[in-house]
Structures are given as structure tokens and as C-alpha cells.
Amino acid sequence: MIDKIALFILLVGGINWGLVGLFEFDLVAWLFGPLSVLSRIVYILVALSALWCISLYFKRNELVHAD
Numbered sequence: 001m002i003d004k005i006a007l008f009i010l011l012v013g014g015i016n017w018g019l020v021g022l023f024e025f026d027l028v029a030w031l032f033g034p035l036s037v038l039s040r041i042v043y044i045l046v047a048l049s050a051l052w053c054i055s056l057y058f059k060r061n062e063l064v065h066a067d
Contacts, residue, residue, distance in 0.1 A: 006049040013046030
């Protein structure tokens, strides 16, 4: 379950960075304010999710099931 949550948060972060790169629009900053406490929490959660997802590269012989 943690893997799925981390992947979801990482997708949100990736989409946000895509918006920043394509349109110079930071959705997180727009929603919560530039560098507000909530924005910083979201950015930290994205970073932690990315670190967690590194562990997915090292899992072997496990099937991913859509529960």
C-alpha cells in the first residue's frame, strides 16, 4: 500500500514539474502559496516518495497486483 501511495505522490510531483517546465506554472504554489508551509510539506512528501520509490528498483520476483 505504501508503494502505491508513494507512486501517486510522485506522479503528482512529476505533473507539477511538467507544468513548471512547459508553462512556468507551479500548481502547488498556486494552490497553497509560494513557499508556504503547506507547499513545503507537499514538496517534502514528493521528495520522500521519490526516495521510497528507489526501493522499488531493488524488489525482485514480485508481481504488482492491481488490488
